[in-house]
Amino acid sequence: MPTAKDSHLNISPMYIKPRSFADCLSIQQDYCLFLDIDGTLADFTLNPKDSIIPAATLSLIKDIQSCGVDIGVVTGRSLAEAKQMLSSIQVPIAATHGLEIEFDRNEAQGTNYDNSDTLQFDNTELSAIKLAIIQSCKPYKDFTIEDKPYSVALHYRQNPDLADTAYAIMAKRVKSYVNWTLQQGKYVWEAVPKGADKGAAILTLLKKMQTDHKLCPIFIGDDITDEAGFRAIQQEDALSDNTSMAQLGQPIKGMGIKVGSGATCAHYYVHDITEVTVLLRSFLDFCQNRATLLSESSAPNDFITKKTTRCLI
Numbered sequence: 480m481p482t483a484k485d486s487h488l489n490i491s492p493m494y495i496k497p498r499s500f501a502d503c504l505s506i507q508q509d510y511c512l513f514l515d516i517d518g519t520l521a522d523f524t525l526n527p528k529d530s531i532i533p534a535a536t537l538s539l540i541k542d543i544q545s546c547g548v549d550i551g552v553v554t555g556r557s558l559a560e561a562k563q564m565l566s567s568i569q570v571p572i573a574a575t576h577g578l579e580i581e582f583d584r585n586e587a588q589g590t591n592y593d594n595s596d597t598l599q600f601d602n603t604e605l606s607a608i609k610l611a612i613i614q615s616c617k618p619y620k621d622f623t624i625e626d627k628p629y630s631v632a633l634h635y636r637q638n639p640d641l642a643d644t645a646y647a648i649m650a651k652r653v654k655s656y657v658n659w660t661l662q663q664g665k666y667v668w669e670a671v672p673k674g675a676d677k678g679a680a681i682l683t684l685l686k687k688m689q690t691d692h693k694l695c696p697i698f699i700g701d702d703i704t705d706e707a708g709f710r711a712i713q714q715e716d717a718l719s720d721n722t723s724m725a726q727l728g729q730p731i732k733g734m735g736i737k738v739g740s741g742a743t744c745a746h747y748y749v750h751d752i753t754e755v756t757v758l759l760r761s762f763l764d765f766c767q768n769r770a771t772l773l774s775e776s777s778a779p780n781d782f783i784t785k786k787t788t789r790c791l792i
């Protein structure tokens with residue numbers, strides 16, 4: 480079974496004190512925020528269907544949006560599930576690891592799309608893979624199979640000893656399909672169309688959010704699939720792959736924040752979901768203060784002094 484080790488995961492991230500997150504930010508800079516769901520906004524549960532994003536977190540997101548900050552959710556969940564979990568707020572969503580993107584649930588067709596055409600998604604193949612996985616899992620009561628419109632996930636959180644078995648089943652079932660690949664997550668292996676990538680999804684959302692003011696994207700995520708997102712906004716791939724430059728026409732210097740310790744290419748980390756909430760609250764304070772300062776002055780640069788990065792210990 481492959482491990483989570485990856486040649487990109489070689490940076491020791493710096494801890495951000497979540498309560499002082501505002502101290503890391505500059506009042507002269509416009510920010511936007513990208514948020515992962517599971518392990519970042521929602522605590523883990525044995526069955527994915529039982530997960531919720533706490534009402535307080537949703538209301539925090541809404542308050543940040545009210546300050547004029549764009550927020551996008553980037554998740555491995557299907558669009559339908561993500562929308563249900565986020566039903567009390569309006570937020571652009573890149574779901575199924577970027578395969579399904581919805582900018583605005585009320586907008587007419589044209590702004591929302593799925594990537595399944597581009598990625599040569601074949602529903603017949605997906606059905607065959609799902610069926611084969613169901614067959615293989617019959618002897619094991621501790622697996623949970625998550626049936627999504629564009630992928631299928633095999634969860635073994637109920638019995639972590641089944642990790643190797645889960646990988647063996649999934650690898651066997653995907654191996655004969657050239658357009659499919661396996662993605663690892665926390666206690667899960669998922670069969671996804673090749674090319675599904677949270678980094679590209681974030682850049683698609685960012686391009687849509689971009690105005691005359693250059694935005695500094697902040698992405699918070701916890702899992703292996705979030706690494707592509709960290710790389711995209713931190714421009715780690717700029718030398719080898721110019722996708723981000725080409726998409727936005729300018730370099731991006733964003734902040735990747737990993738939830739939890741462990742190898743990551745994110746430059747920063749916080750310990751857990753509770754700290755994510757504290758960090759979001761600090762970000763809200765920053766946005767509210769910034770809005771007040773900007774509204775009080777017609778020439779903001781006359782009195783606003785740029786903050787320096789003091790958030791690290």
Ligand SMILES: O=P(O)(O)OC[C@H]1O[C@H](O[C@H]2O[C@H](CO)[C@@H](O)[C@H](O)[C@H]2O)[C@H](O)[C@@H](O)[C@@H]1O
Nearest residue numbers: 516517523524525527554555556636665666667
């Ligand atoms: O990108 P994310 O929003 O982090 O979604 C990644 C996967 O999250 C879900 O699985 C994880 O959460 C489950 C519920 O807590 C947990 O049981 C499982 O062990 C985790 O891997 C979701 O079910 C998957 O579809 C997402 O791909």
